[in-house]
Amino acid sequence: MHANNLLLLLLAFVAAAFYVGRGRANHIAKLAGGSRQLHSLPDYHGHYTALCCGLPAVLLLILWIIFSGHVISAMVLDSLPAGQFLGDPGGRELLANKIANIAQGVLPKANQPAILVAAAEELNRLTQISRWSVTALASCVSLVGLIWARSRITPELRSRPRVEASIRYALFFCACVAVFTTFGIIFSVLFESLQFFQSVPVVDFIFGLEWSPQTAIRDDQVGSSGSFGAVPLFVGTLLVSAVAMVVAVPIGLMSAIFLAEYAHKSVRAYAKPALEVLAGIPTVVYGFFAALTVAPFLRDLGQGYGFSVSSESALAAGLVMGVMIIPFISSLSDDVITAVPQSLRDGSLAMGATHSETVIRVVIPAALPGIVAGIMLAISRAIGETMIVVMASGLAANMTFNPLDSVTTVTVQIVTLLTGDQEFDSPKTLAAFALGLVLFLITLILNIIALKVVKRFREQYE
């Protein structure tokens, strides 16, 4: 039986176990004179029975999923005459893959050596056996668990703390999955970056002023040495983000203040969601808006005034990115502004301050940490944004602070480094990981600062 079906079967057992356990507990309670006589409520006994029924079987299933493939293919390979291995260390693995492919019918059986075909059939047979045996075993384990747990149900059985503990473990397990995934990603990026730094010195990467990651595929090709100075990319990122923030911070903040302080309730009820819709627009839509509408418009406008504006400019990308970020800032700021206690406003108004004086001198300062945190989050969002810049700001790694020029950003370069056919271990590919690492560190630091600031804000009104 396939693992998925087996899982469904186990689920059915578990559900049954719950009812059996609860029924048993109810029965015992009736004999003992009502469910007050039980240490734990019948439901807890049901959950306990279900746990005893399901948990060992699921563990068994997991172990089987992890190990059965390896064990079976090792058995099949061992049954082959030794001469079949191609000599090099990877040979065994290659052969195992080949056999597996034949077994699954990916490779046609017709023109394969008979011995491999036989091995493939052996593989299929063993797999079948192993599936059925794990089905039988898991069913047995869960039934035994069910019966054992049912037999243990007495008025004294302390099911409640056990179920409670199991909930804790389950939650802990989920939290671990999330944390380990994050660490897994970090470590893989870190590892690949270290590999990159073996061929390109860290200092060259961080302080180098020239970025042209073209490496030769063959040794005798011209222009074979790429240069991996990331400064132009970071300057480009900074430039685009700065333009974006110049747009987003004032507009976002002002609209937040308007919504939180001045807008009538009915206006707010519509305007706030409308603004948040901006955050829901896919970035690719913003991207082509930037590339096809804003950039040409800026170029034409520039021409009219005698500026030379590149048709892919940091300005175009930054402007559109700024619009995209407005809801982040306005929504977060709106929340912190409305969280400022009314008593502070009353206090200020009662001093004879006007509404705007109150907003400027009391409400905004009180909300400032939260607003700053919102801006920080928006900045890290801007730095990590890819689609808009890919489409609208260009690929040329110009070292410039002129927003009318075309620039490229870290994220754009990561995209271009990794799209298309690439060697996995060339510095060109690995450079993407190094860029990713630096980007990650920057946004991490920004987010940590933002969270710290938000925390301080919270404490202020404890």
Place this chain on the structure above:
Amino acid sequence: MNTSATFGVGTPSESDFRDTRGGDMSEIGLTKGHVTVGSVEIQAAKMTARGVNIFYGDKQAIHDVTVDIGKNQVIAMIGPSGCGKSTFLRSLNRMNDTIDGCKIEGDIRIDGEDLYSPKLDVVELRARVGMVFQKPNPFPKSIYDNVAYGPKIHGLAETRVDLDEMVEKSLRRAGLWDEVKDRLFQAGTGLSGGQQQRLCIARAIAVSPEVILMDEPCSALDPIATARIEELIEELSHNFTIAIVTHNMQQAARVSQRTAYFHLGRLIEVNPTEQVFTNPEHSLTESYITGRFG
């Protein structure tokens, strides 16, 4: 401004000011055309209220209140919760303006000037009639900036030295100077509850108001801090006109010269404090101060 959601009183309970209570109102001695007993008017009145009705939407919270507030005197307003003390107090510096749907009828004057006339500048009025709230609400700024807030927005100080002086004087009058003079530039929110409330009083008197309204200023404080504030009120009453709402009858007896008893949105009785607590004129007042309800 969106105040209704955040204003202290959430959804008022229906029965609080329903006139259908007429039945039991007459039972406890309150008739529809009730006239306040006692000495409503006094000689040296700083503020006067005549026939004031206040509504939240359709619900009437204050019915036909007429009372004088004596110059450089303390008037205490007492009564069961929800009887409209805060509502009436807030109408004296037009803080009710900030509440959506709050409507006021009648005539309130300060030194003969109509508070609700279109010519009156609310900003100026509130500089003349300051307010201290139930929960201490210092701004999240330094102690200095808290006190300097009023003088700054009203442009009362020409120079920094002036401002320093004003801050010191207000803090001294609020009896807080000695405790905070070494940490003027630390956050006002870091003070203890009682100190925060005195800071709020200092903040209110920094603009030299003529009247100070206090809405249960001690209800969030411990007895020692309360005693400090009561002393302070006594001192301030030599120079300021004070109207204080309180739940605590001993407090009313200690700090005030006159006491006004509110019940279900009506002003039942106004008399010299001593008389109210020893020999109340109205049976409802008597029931309240002897603890029959409240």
